[in-house]
Amino acid sequence: MTGQTAYQELEALFQKVHHFTHLSSMAYWDSATMMPPGGSKARGQALAEVSSLINDLVGSRKTGDLIEKAETARDGLSDWQQANLREMQRQHFNASSVNSELVRAHALASSRCENAWRELRMENNWKDFEPLLSEVIDLTREQAAIRSEASGLSPYDALLNLYEPGQSSSTIDTVFARLKAYLPDFVKQTVEQQKGEVLIRPSGSFPREKQRALALDLMKAVGFDFNHGRLDSSHHPFCGGVPEDVRITTRYTEDDFSESLMGVLHETGHAKYDQGLPGAWLSQPVGQPRGMGIHESQSLFQEMQVCRSHAFLSFAGPLMAAHLSNPETPNACWEADNLYRLYNHVQPDYIRVNADEASYPLHVILRYELEKDLVNGNLKVRDIPEAWDEKMQEYLGLSTRDNYRDGCMQDIHWTHGMFGYFPTYTLGAMNAAQLYHAARKAIPNLEEQISRGDFEALNHWQSQAIWSWGSYYSIDELMLQGTGETLNPDYFIHHLQQRFSPL
Structure with missing residues (x-):
């Protein structure tokens, strides 16, 4: 042979x-x-x-x-x-x-x-x-x-x-240490700064079928291919399947549509990456996504960098109103300025998937530190609730004592034995901020395009920078060819400073 x-x-x-x-x-x-x-x-x-x-x-x-x-x-x-x-x-x-x-x-x-x-x-x-x-x-x-x-x-x-080929916990420890030192005070300062903001919250009931119809419209607008995918509901939102047949799920709360909507847009970012992988190599290892930190960068690029921006909410507000308006919700609720304040309101909470962008990394760091200790034998399973509560109080000022549902039982990942996955969420957030900075340089009128619902140039840029390469490059090489640098947390911190400054 x-x-x-x-x-x-x-x-x-x-x-x-x-x-x-x-x-x-x-x-x-x-x-x-x-x-x-x-x-x-x-x-x-x-x-x-x-x-x-x-x-x-x-x-x-x-x-x-x-x-x-x-x-x-x-x-x-x-x-x-x-x-x-x-x-x-x-x-x-x-x-x-x-x-x-x-x-x-x-x-x-x-x-x-x-x-x-x-x-x-x-x-x-x-x-x-x-x-x-x-x-x-x-x-x-x-x-x-x-x-x-x-x-x-x-x-x-x-x-x-x-999950993250070529990466090490020592490198992650260094990056996360910087966030741990910066974010707790930043979160407190932002909470204090936002106290005077007037928030008009959507009120009333938002039936599942109306939320789903809105989600489908926005998925289509940002470039999801329904010929090769679909949206359903499950206990825990996820994106699965294969590039030829991508399955997104979400969960609905009828008195608050925001959880489901941003969850759908997050999973749509994952799906667009899968659907954009190199067609000639889909059945081969080189055609697969390049690690979960890059995969999470694409979901957070979609949700955080794009869909929580003022430009996107200017476009999405009228669609939200068309699908969800009711007598209990004033028209001012759907204005871009109000939606921007709502979707970027910082308030430490128990649930990771509902966390604001500034406090979310602290949820991830908590899980990362605990799972490292679990795998390395430094933490016993019976002691997880107490350790979880201690870190929640230290990082977010919240106690989960005896509240297992909203504490150490809230995630599905450990039930799957997916240890080593959690840090990719925050690695993804940092990658996303760096990639979006590069996209704005490459597309000078990007925000104006987004505000009118035009995502063609942005999707093309993402395809050229990330999607079409599959696993051809290493993680560092992919970021280098897409942005000119390997991972640099400065972009994420600068993004948070810009995002949470007053309008």
Whole structure:
């Protein structure tokens, strides 16, 4: 077998993996949106089996042999094929480091934990949730130890690299330390500064169907492709599926439409990235998104940089009024100045997904610090509520004592064993601010275009800077070619200073 033939066999194998991933993602989407509760056990077993199957395919000795053989023909491969082979190697290493039985056990425990979480969180029932989460964390630690030994990284960094390839907790610690030093006082100052603002809050009832109709109009306006995606509802908002079939979910509160609307626009940012990935490489590793920090940058670029801007709210206000006006809500509510104050009002709160842009990173830092201690064995599961409460009081001035529902049980990520994911939210926020700064330089009248609902130039810029490259570049290389710099937190801090200065 020649090296070129081996490479072609690898492309066929990873295309098969893409198909299995497609089916798995659809089965998960169904479990989160439409599946009857009685189907959870069987669905969890089926998803665990598919996870094990994918791990076997990617991590097999045969795949490793093919990669070694293909390496001999690297000079004869195109630049994209060489990058694809590099990403195949990375995925093979990750899959071969952990045996399929552990993958299956972890998937089953995660499924049990998540399905129970949906009810136990509503009941504020930490007592029954704790043993289920303990099982997930024990299996996660086992995986982390194995990956650590194979990679030479710390246990936590070995997990972090599954979501953010090439990044380390030491680098994140340095960046987050700066935010920890800056944000608490900035949040307090902004809260004080905004006390005199007059906010006209939408009042009355906002039926789900009207909220959904508004969301669909705005998704279409900003460039979501409904021929390759759809919007549904679930307990926890997410964006899933595959680029050819992207699934967005949200959750509705009928007395407050803002939570759902901004959640939809956030997930639309994820979806546009997926839909914009390089079409010729969708079934291959090089065609996949370049890490979750970049993925989160695209959702936060959409939600925070664009959709909470005065320009966007000037465009969206009339649409909001057309869909949601009622006798209890005055017309002044829908004016851009008022909407801007509403959507950029800083008030520390318990719930991460509802947090304002300034305090949100503190929610992420809290989770990052706790999950590092959990993975590294410095924090026991039974002590999570107390540790959570201490950090909430320190960072946000709020106590979650005995309030598990709005405290340590509010997120779905740990039920999945997704340790190493949380820091990507704030890495994404910083990437987004830096990317938007570059977009404004490239498109001088960007705000004027946004104010009239024209997103063509902006979407084209994002495609050229990020979407169309998939995993061709490393994270640092992608930011460098898109903005001229690697990650620089100054852009995020400057953005917050500009965003929260008085109108």
